[in-house]
Amino acid sequence: MNSIFNRDLWKEILESINSNGFRTLITAFGVFWGIFILVLLLSASNGFQNGVQRQFDGMSTNTVFVWSQTITKAYKGNPKNRRYSFNVGDAEAIRRNIKGLKTVSPRNRLGGWGGSTIITHEMNTGSYLVEADYPEILTQRSLKIKEGRFINQSDIEKKRKIAVLGWAIISELYEPGEEVIGSYIKIQGVSFKVVGVYKDVSINGRKNIDEQKNIHVPFTTFSQVFNRGDKVGFFMITGVDDIPITDVKEDILALIRKRHDIHPEDDRAVGNWDFNKFLQKFNQLFIALKAVSYFVGIMILGSGVIGISNIMLIVIKERTKEIGVRRALGAKPSSIRRQILLESLFLTLFAGMAGVSFAAFVTFLVNLFIDSKYPEGDAMLYNASIDLPTVGISLVILVICGLIAGFIPAQTAIKIKPIEALRTD
């Protein structure tokens, strides 16, 4: 009698819900629809988030890119509009002086920003971007070696003329079936031996296929062959996981300014792009999206709850006599209240779980459609899904809704006097 899991109590509840089945069904539809839309919206925003996050899959996102620009303030006898370059010493100084960094990668590029260089292999020619790197770049970018190997420490030390090609180059420079590993390519007339082929797994589909056509060579080899001395084009700096790079970025910039005699307030002399901050903005967008989903969903659910409350009120008016009889037979007000509350809770939960299931089914169909339409994963929506916490949260929302829906009818019901039972109509 006291437990909610009492068999007799549930029998009572099911009997009275059953006693007007069709109306119950129609009423429950409001809640079904509300939770259906709520879950669908949440899945969609999840899918959108997944789609965007997949673009950065495997990359170290706690990363800042730093490059040199024109100095805009005169300082220590140096004029403004001076050009300067980073050097290998900067990398050492950053590693030594700034705490909380995981990897500092000095990099160079041939062809400048967005430009490219003529590359030849036997009779074939193409124009590609050449990047000079240390082996550590593998921890920062999601390059997967498909064949051969990547640049290693001994390549750096011995300044070997080796190159690792993007997989998309192969079909353009090589004949079908031709052996790639061990072959030679010419970069500005200098021969490099190909030791590996990579695929950038953060890039999906054919949209950014050009990004898969870069050539990586050892940093030291590059500096020597192309006369860069100890100059560094730009740094890719990744912080340790629990310290946002955004927090230490200013220290890095200040250190560079100091090392190159730049005015401490010259904000434009050192260019930077903060990947971490960029993603935070994205995350804010997703949070906003989720908030809107919850808001809209709960509003719609609200009207469903009002529907249930309404119908329960009518049902109680119709059952006034029955409730009166129950009271006369010894039902306490609390047991009447509990029965009404549990009835509405049961209705809400049942309809709600049906809504969640239906939303999951629809999401499944949408995913199936997207996967078949965009097999290479170009779609913005990817793996739209309801996770367990979302189901948990919607369950909590439903329980609250059910109790709210039952509250007013329950209060009405316990006001019914047992005298009603004696009244003959």
Add this chain to the structure above:
Amino acid sequence: MNIFKQNFKRMIEITDLHKSYPVGNRNLHVLKGINFTAQEGELISIMGSSGSGKSTFLNILGILDEGDQGSYTLDGTQIKNLSEKVAANYRNQFLGFIFQSFNLIGYKTALDNVALPLYYQGVGRKERLEKSLFYLEKVGLADWSDHLPNELSGGQKQRVAIARALASEPKVLLADEPTGALDTKTSYEVMDLIQKINEEGKTILIVTHELDIAKMTKRIVHLKDGVIINDERIEPIKALAHV
């Protein structure tokens, strides 16, 4: 009379009971000082025309309402200023109700209807169903236990209602026009059942306006304008004789 009092337990004792209702801005004085006692095992009919106050009297007897003034003692328990919860408890424990319109719950079988007061008493499922079946048997409807009320005749419905009133083993049965919705033959059958239950020692109060029904009880109390104008013991007519 005195011998009666000594031999039997006093079940209901009401002294100087007053009750009035506000009607518009006037006060309608419905019960004007009622003194009434009932011994254990009595079969009493309460008669009176409409407006005599008999319904109000029954409501107070049934702990569905309370008097403004005077005292009501039921089986030694003072009935006064009860909370809804305690009132529900007392109704369940002390009283069994039989209504004019039967008031069975339409979506429950005869057996489940009889079991309802036991459910509210917190009796376990198995014992509850056993007891209910026992009382259904007693009113001769054991074979109808899984029928819904709308599959039963009027007389059968009232017998189920009587079984329900008996199921909680109350001290007193209160019947409000129990034959009001039945034809004469069925009425007498129901009265026969009520007489048999009384013979087993149950105290029963019947509100009725039919004299032939009243004559089947052992004592007739006449109410008029809120006071008892006549209270006499009679030799009850056996209902069986008419069936």
